[in-house]
Amino acid sequence: MPRNCILLATIVKIEILNTGSELLLGSTANTHGTWIGQELVKMGLRVQRQTTVPDGEAIEVALAESVSRSEVVLVTGGLGPTSDDVTREAAAKVLGVELMRDEAALRDLKAFFDQREKTMSAVNLKQADVLVGADILPNPNGTAPGIYAPPRLGCAIFLLPGPPNELYPMFHAEVAPRLKALAGVEQVAEVRELKFVGLGESALHEKIDAPLAEIEGLEVGYCARLGEVDLRLIGSPDVIDQGHQLACDLFAEDFVSDDGSSLEEVLVHHLREKNFTIATAESCTGGLIASCLTDVPGASAIFEYGFVTYANAAKTGLVGVKEETLLKFGAVSEEVAAEMALGARVASGADIAVSVTGIAGPSGGSEDKPVGTVCIGIATSEEVVTYREIHPRNRKDFKRQVSQRTLDLVRRFIAEK
Amino acid sequence: MPRNCILLATIVKIEILNTGSELLLGSTANTHGTWIGQELVKMGLRVQRQTTVPDGEAIEVALAESVSRSEVVLVTGGLGPTSDDVTREAAAKVLGVELMRDEAALRDLKAFFDQREKTMSAVNLKQADVLVGADILPNPNGTAPGIYAPPRLGCAIFLLPGPPNELYPMFHAEVAPRLKALAGVEQVAEVRELKFVGLGESALHEKIDAPLAEIEGLEVGYCARLGEVDLRLIGSPDVIDQGHQLACDLFAEDFVSDDGSSLEEVLVHHLREKNFTIATAESCTGGLIASCLTDVPGASAIFEYGFVTYANAAKTGLVGVKEETLLKFGAVSEEVAAEMALGARVASGADIAVSVTGIAGPSGGSEDKPVGTVCIGIATSEEVVTYREIHPRNRKDFKRQVSQRTLDLVRRFIAEK
Numbered sequence: 045m046p047r048n049c050i051l052l053a054t055i056v057k058i059e060i061l062n063t064g065s066e067l068l069l070g071s072t073a074n075t076h077g078t079w080i081g082q083e084l085v086k087m088g089l090r091v092q093r094q095t096t097v098p099d100g101e102a103i104e105v106a107l108a109e110s111v112s113r114s115e116v117v118l119v120t121g122g123l124g125p126t127s128d129d130v131t132r133e134a135a136a137k138v139l140g141v142e143l144m145r146d147e148a149a150l151r152d153l154k155a156f157f158d159q160r161e162k163t164m165s166a167v168n169l170k171q172a173d174v175l176v177g178a179d180i181l182p183n184p185n186g187t188a189p190g191i192y193a194p195p196r197l198g199c200a201i202f203l204l205p206g207p208p209n210e211l212y213p214m215f216h217a218e219v220a221p222r223l224k225a226l227a228g229v230e231q232v233a234e235v236r237e238l239k240f241v242g243l244g245e246s247a248l249h250e251k252i253d254a255p256l257a258e259i260e261g262l263e264v265g266y267c268a269r270l271g272e273v274d275l276r277l278i279g280s281p282d283v284i285d286q287g288h289q290l291a292c293d294l295f296a297e298d299f300v301s302d303d304g305s306s307l308e309e310v311l312v313h314h315l316r317e318k319n320f321t322i323a324t325a326e327s328c329t330g331g332l333i334a335s336c337l338t339d340v341p342g343a344s345a346i347f348e349y350g351f352v353t354y355a356n357a358a359k360t361g362l363v364g365v366k367e368e369t370l371l372k373f374g375a376v377s378e379e380v381a382a383e384m385a386l387g388a389r390v391a392s393g394a395d396i397a398v399s400v401t402g403i404a405g406p407s408g409g410s411e412d413k414p415v416g417t418v419c420i421g422i423a424t425s426e427e428v429v430t431y432r433e434i435h436p437r438n439r440k441d442f443k444r445q446v447s448q449r450t451l452d453l454v455r456r457f458i459a460e461k
Numbered sequence: 462m463p464r465n466c467i468l469l470a471t472i473v474k475i476e477i478l479n480t481g482s483e484l485l486l487g488s489t490a491n492t493h494g495t496w497i498g499q500e501l502v503k504m505g506l507r508v509q510r511q512t513t514v515p516d517g518e519a520i521e522v523a524l525a526e527s528v529s530r531s532e533v534v535l536v537t538g539g540l541g542p543t544s545d546d547v548t549r550e551a552a553a554k555v556l557g558v559e560l561m562r563d564e565a566a567l568r569d570l571k572a573f574f575d576q577r578e579k580t581m582s583a584v585n586l587k588q589a590d591v592l593v594g595a596d597i598l599p600n601p602n603g604t605a606p607g608i609y610a611p612p613r614l615g616c617a618i619f620l621l622p623g624p625p626n627e628l629y630p631m632f633h634a635e636v637a638p639r640l641k642a643l644a645g646v647e648q649v650a651e652v653r654e655l656k657f658v659g660l661g662e663s664a665l666h667e668k669i670d671a672p673l674a675e676i677e678g679l680e681v682g683y684c685a686r687l688g689e690v691d692l693r694l695i696g697s698p699d700v701i702d703q704g705h706q707l708a709c710d711l712f713a714e715d716f717v718s719d720d721g722s723s724l725e726e727v728l729v730h731h732l733r734e735k736n737f738t739i740a741t742a743e744s745c746t747g748g749l750i751a752s753c754l755t756d757v758p759g760a761s762a763i764f765e766y767g768f769v770t771y772a773n774a775a776k777t778g779l780v781g782v783k784e785e786t787l788l789k790f791g792a793v794s795e796e797v798a799a800e801m802a803l804g805a806r807v808a809s810g811a812d813i814a815v816s817v818t819g820i821a822g823p824s825g826g827s828e829d830k831p832v833g834t835v836c837i838g839i840a841t842s843e844e845v846v847t848y849r850e851i852h853p854r855n856r857k858d859f860k861r862q863v864s865q866r867t868l869d870l871v872r873r874f875i876a877e878k
Contacts, residue, residue: 066682067494067495067498067511068494068498068507068508068509068510068511069498069499069502069507069508069682070494070495070496070497070498070499070500070501070502071498071499071682071683071693072495073490073492073495074491074494074495074511075490077484077485077487077491077513078484078487078489078490078491079487080487081484081485081486081487081488082486082487082488083487084487085486085487090485090486091485091486092485092514092515092519093485093512093513093514093519093523094484094485094491094512094513095510095511095512095513096494096510096511096512097509097510098509102509102510106510235486237488244579244582245541245542245543246541246542246543246581246582246584246585246604247582249542249543249544249582249584250582250583250584253543253544264545265482265483265516265545266541266543266545267481267483267488267489268541268624269624270624270626274483274488276482276483276486276488324748324769326748328755329752329755330751330752330754330755330756330760330764330767331741331743331747331748331749331750331751331752331755331767331769332748332749332752332755333748334747334748334769334771335746335747335748335749335752335860337747338745338746338747338748338749338769338771338821338860339747339856339857339860341822341823341824341856343747343771344771344772347747347771348771348772348774348775349769349770349771349772349775349778349779350747350748350767350768350769350771351767351768351769352741352748352751352755352766352767352768352769353766354751354755354760354761354764354765354766354767355761355765355766357765358765358766358809361766362766362779392775404755405758406758407758434576434577434578435577436576436577437602437626438602438626438630439756439758440756441602441626443752443755443756
């Protein structure tokens, strides 16, 4: 953990153990870790470790390790009716208790099949087996009830079904209240993520890490994504406010959101606030900028027209780029970007138009204009500004980064208006 | 494991150790386990265990356990420039070796910043630190080089960067060849993934699972994604060929690729082969279809013009939809989709034009046209066909699904030409 760590309750040490060969073969994404992590953070708790093992005997080995290390283990999967579903048996061995068929669970199981006018198979019977001394966690959405084994050997165990539509409701109804009781707290810390765009992780870190470290009781984390960096603050609300204030003082222009909003959501919000409409003229991004804008609900209030002018003929035909400008400066030039933006603004009647023209690669580069070169234009009725940058990345990442960069340039441009 | 399981080498015991507090807090989905699992399966290898730990000292503890248990450990994350990036240090302690600044790595690091016309921060220096006796794995896409520590204490360690756009190319270029050498086999089983589009997972499963189960030595897996389903066949080349043949006999029209090619890659290839150009007129997908097409290198040969006609005025102004058609049938209608496609074809001079108009939501639906309704048009100089469908999903998934569905309709349309 970071040196200035305090934080979310380590009052209870919690681990997740996900079982299922399909998770390790990569045929199914393991979304449970993410989902449970989020739910625990909302409760002021956090996961210490997450482990995935295949179906079979590896479950018992890993569960024994988790039990020896932690105070709560959440196990998902392996409660089904087939021969490779052995989580119940593994838990019984680790805890040294017996399995017993539970009459109430058996009734629920039979009712589940009756309700669907289906016949229960003999293989389903074992789904009514419960650890002695444990609680049954009802599963209205499937055949596998969950099991809660209260602390024994210093550790409580929850056995939970794998399918998300069964796991999620069971977590809320049965697991969360028991966890709160175990932790004995309502909420010990808050988490806030500040998003910055147009700033590298190292640039952010260099300026802010030392001053943040002086705020007692504040835990700090960094997470870089293509074109953005998130600063994670964990602590009590007032130390988070201090860190937040510091970050926004140092990087006011790069700050985008503190509530998880994406760059495009923030930009659409700003445009709506200022009552500006925007049009796009895209070459190398091929429609991605328009698509990002229209990912945001309510985008139609600020976005009406987009042009994807992939060919030169489309640049001259749709947004009025001059033949001689193309000939003199080439399609990837600030001059062409300026004409694209100006032309798109006039053709659309929008308040602002933005344009991009560049070389996405893998081919098409030259010494003068290597792959990754891009020219960006922003036009209003009063002015046009252009930018020339290099983003040497693979084709898809180039498109995504240029798109985010362009949206960010527009965000900065209108911030000054 | 699937009942007809054979194989994949447990010749080498491989573990994945993912580091990063954001993974356990649930702010970032852990996609690395899935992705690496898939890549290893393709090589005839499989993962024994996957663990996630937070940044900080937990890395050293977990790495020591993994090293004691396995023959290869793939560690992701914690190679960044900030104070919570401590994976290098943890590996040095576990292996009992020193870290040394590597001059070649330092040169690469400086070149990375120079190429982007940026200044390197002092905090980046430690990214050139390497375990004594280890190989540097070059990272052309980021500042953190990977590290390969050859077997010591019976275990080889790969330290890999967290960002996917850095990890994936490094895995292919640097990790895969070394893993093959460590495993001492070229390939013990082959893996082939057949991609089908326009077909549900259960529909595929229902028809094909029983006949595939009769092919001895064939392991089968299914993976459904938005609008597509992959059928994974694992076994010797000849049993895979049998399964492949069976699948393609049953689902000839839905089959898209057997080499990992995406739907848009296959479509661009077909269009180039037939020497067709295509134009797009998009309302509800907001440019996403054009963006998908232009994700494919060489798209400029078949795609020149795209129109994003988000507002009604754009539909009439850019692609000649008639006011009375809009008034009579509404913007989301097969009639408007037809006129959009016809108009886009004429305005662009393309051989084929495709159009979409629909209700992405969350608002804007009616009883007659609920959220998720979409009308799609395909026009050539000779005909126009339209489709009306409902895809009730959240806004982004709706856009993605409609975009894929539209590309698939074009694929089917030109297959008949």
